[in-house]
Amino acid sequence: MRPYICFLIMFLASGVLCVTCSSFPTKEVWALTTFKEAIYEDPHLVLSNWNALDADPCGWFGITCNKERQHVIKINISGSSLKGFLAPEMSQVTYLQELTLRKNNLIGTIPKEFGMLKFLKVLDLGMNQLTGPIPTKLGNLTSLVKINLQSNGLSGSLPAELGNLRNLSELILDRNKLQGPVPAENNSSFVAKIHGTNDSRTSETGLCGASQLKVVDLSYNFLVGSIPKCLEYLPSSSFQGNCLQEKDAKQRPIRQCGPQPLRSHQAPSLKHHSLKDAAKHQKASKPAWLLALEIATGIMAGSLFLVAILTAFQRCRSKPAIIIPWKKSGSEKEHLMVYVDSELLKDVTKFGRQELEVSCEDFSNIIGSSPDSIVYKGTMRGGPEIAVISLCIKEQHWTGYLELYFQREVADLARLNHENVGKLLGYCRESSPFTRMLVFEYASNGTLYEHLHYGEGSQLSWTRRMRIILGIARGLKYLHAELEPPFTISELSSSSVYLTEDFSPKLEDDSY
Numbered sequence: 001m002r003p004y005i006c007f008l009i010m011f012l013a014s015g016v017l018c019v020t021c022s023s024f025p026t027k028e029v030w031a032l033t034t035f036k037e038a039i040y041e042d043p044h045l046v047l048s049n050w051n052a053l054d055a056d057p058c059g060w061f062g063i064t065c066n067k068e069r070q071h072v073i074k075i076n077i078s079g080s081s082l083k084g085f086l087a088p089e090m091s092q093v094t095y096l097q098e099l100t101l102r103k104n105n106l107i108g109t110i111p112k113e114f115g116m117l118k119f120l121k122v123l124d125l126g127m128n129q130l131t132g133p134i135p136t137k138l139g140n141l142t143s144l145v146k147i148n149l150q151s152n153g154l155s156g157s158l159p160a161e162l163g164n165l166r167n168l169s170e171l172i173l174d175r176n177k178l179q180g181p182v183p184a185e186n187n188s189s190f191v192a193k194i195h196g197t198n199d200s201r202t203s204e205t206g207l208c209g210a211s212q213l214k215v216v217d218l219s220y221n222f223l224v225g226s227i228p229k230c231l232e233y234l235p236s237s238s239f240q241g242n243c244l245q246e247k248d249a250k251q252r253p254i255r256q257c258g259p260q261p262l263r264s265h266q267a268p269s270l271k272h273h274s275l276k277d278a279a280k281h282q283k284a285s286k287p288a289w290l291l292a293l294e295i296a297t298g299i300m301a302g303s304l305f306l307v308a309i310l311t312a313f314q315r316c317r318s319k320p321a322i323i324i325p326w327k328k329s330g331s332e333k334e335h336l337m338v339y340v341d342s343e344l345l346k347d348v349t350k351f352g353r354q355e356l357e358v359s360c361e362d363f364s365n366i367i368g369s370s371p372d373s374i375v376y377k378g379t380m381r382g383g384p385e386i387a388v389i390s391l392c393i394k395e396q397h398w399t400g401y402l403e404l405y406f407q408r409e410v411a412d413l414a415r416l417n418h419e420n421v422g423k424l425l426g427y428c429r430e431s432s433p434f435t436r437m438l439v440f441e442y443a444s445n446g447t448l449y450e451h452l453h454y455g456e457g458s459q460l461s462w463t464r465r466m467r468i469i470l471g472i473a474r475g476l477k478y479l480h481a482e483l484e485p486p487f488t489i490s491e492l493s494s495s496s497v498y499l500t501e502d503f504s505p506k507l508e509d510d511s512y
């Protein structure tokens with residue numbers, strides 16, 4: 001009888017364990033595999049053991065689960081050179097407490113859906129290439145203790161909703177492109193203070209509401225106005241490199257900031273009054289014919305503006321939706337939806353595969369290759385010599401995120417227009433056979449690296465070297481200072497400097 005009872009206890013215990021193992025939420029596993037699908041480059045193979053068929057992700061790299069192994073509570077994958085997007089579906093990892101993906105190469109925007117992670121305490125996406133605004137929905141994450149978004153390309157204003165984060169102690173947003181004032185408090189709380197009322201229902205949505213802040217870094221952005229009094233306890237280095245009206249903190253030159261707004265308490269100066277009076281006097285003394293001409297010109301300009309608005313409105317109403325759904329199967333049961341802008345490449349020349357095949361002699365003239373691409377040389381009919389970069393990837397491995405990345409790369413390269421920067425002529429995108437190609441102007445003298453290490457030294461005289469150096473400098477100035485937004489070459493070296501027939505340098509980004 002006793003052995004039977006022991007066997008029964010063991011059987012029941014094993015049944016309980018099986019139930020516990022099988023109870024891991026499938027939506028969390030799906031969300032994690034969706035994140036993996038949004039990563040198109042994993043050079044260190046850190047996600048290699050993220051298997052969608054594995055119902056228990058607690059053993060996956062960078063994943064930490066709770067003690068009961070029922071939920072994922074931490075994702076920490078830092079310094080792994082991951083390239084890709086942040087999938088909005090990660091918001092389905094409901095009990096996530098820490099999301100650390102710093103020092104990778106993530107692009108795109110921070111999904112507003114992250115505002116649904118109500119248990120999140122640490123959000124660290126620093127040192128990536130993220131763009132767009134900081135989602136205001138992050139102000140809903142009242143458990144947040146640390147936000148680090150430093151060294152990205154984030155733009156827009158600093159969300160006042162971050163003041164709702166009463167537990168926030170660390171806010172690191174340096175080295176982005178944030179604009180506007182540093183939000184102190186909302187208008188309703190300000191009015192309440194003026195009238196001497198203290199309504200507990202009035203929420204201070206500015207940073208003054210985040211009373212636990214101890215570490216703040218807003219340096220090297222484009223913030224304007226003044227430092228809120230509630231943040232004056234912070235070191236001046238927290239605000240340096242902006243466009244603030246502060247003498248203590250080192251700020252950007254005026255030419256980088258544009259026109260500055262006047263402080264609200266400043267009264268117009270006498271000089272301002274005298275200029276205004278002079279303008280009135282000058283306007284009163286104008287002859288009648290000049291006044292009539294100005295009125296006629298103003299009416300014509302207003303009419304043209306009105307016609308332009310009506311035309312744009314009519315086009316928006318008549319044409320189909322710009323954004324179309326792009327689906328790719330993530331598993332047998334789930335589908336990943338990615339939105340691709342069908343008008344993103346409307347101004348970029350699209351070549352047919354057959355046209356490029358003829359120009360490149362049936363793709364037999366190979367002049368370069370890498371694990372990711374093959375480079376062909378060709379000659380357009382009645383046109384210039386071209387270099388065609390063909391991406392080496394099979395259709396079954398091509399995801400919606402890769403398609404979005406390809407289109408953004410083409411649009412970004414197409415806006416470059418300078419004599420010392422490689423010119424994109426167009427692209428090729430076909431489904432049968434599967435084709436993704438970039439078409440550039442061909443630089444007949446190869447790369448600077450080849451001439452420095454393998455070519456004849458006599459070809460690069462000191463005069464010619466100086467011309468190349470000056471051309472590179474002009475190209476970099478255009479990319480970094482004259483282009484808006486700036487364009488960065490990921491790995492600048494002699495291999496990314498191409499030389500034309502007259503040895504004029506052309507900067508090209510070889511990362512694609």
